[in-house]
Amino acid sequence: MKNEYVTFTIGKKKNIALIAHDNEKPKLIQWCKDNYDILKQHNLYGTGTTSRLIADKAGLCIKGYNSGPLGGDQQIGAKIVEGVIDFVVFFSDPLTAQPHDPDVKALMRIAQVYDIPMAVNKATADFMIKSVYMDSEYDHEVINFNKNVQDRAESM
Numbered sequence: 301m302k303n304e305y306v307t308f309t310i311g312k313k314k315n316i317a318l319i320a321h322d323n324e325k326p327k328l329i330q331w332c333k334d335n336y337d338i339l340k341q342h343n344l345y346g347t348g349t350t351s352r353l354i355a356d357k358a359g360l361c362i363k364g365y366n367s368g369p370l371g372g373d374q375q376i377g378a379k380i381v382e383g384v385i386d387f388v389v390f391f392s393d394p395l396t397a398q399p400h401d402p403d404v405k406a407l408m409r410i411a412q413v414y415d416i417p418m419a420v421n422k423a424t425a426d427f428m429i430k431s432v433y434m435d436s437e438y439d440h441e442v443i444n445f446n447k448n449v450q451d452r453a454e455s456m
Contacts, residue, residue, distance in 0.1 A: 371403070374403055
């Protein structure tokens, strides 16, 4: 059981991914405007149109990736694995079928695997952004994947 987990630290300055399905984009943009003073203190990342709208309408500096259906969700997931993204706000639309639903589920899964905070609606995002951890470091434990691979290789 020794070394089963590794402790990672989310710094004071968060790397936040902002994502929204089409019907939820106006809500996320308004949320960004409402939380502008907090968000401007952090590094922001987003998918396609969402990042463009946040920059244009909320006035925040944000690094954009591809649109979700064109691999943007997967790009954000990869950044979680690389240790770049440590906080996700994803205003998802539970009432509309999404052509890239498997990508969304993969993103949610990878956030869970890496113990990354993820809001999927405004209420959760509000709670997260008002948390005492927004202005402080946060240590969290993640499965020690190197040990996991080593143990699996030795057992085969």
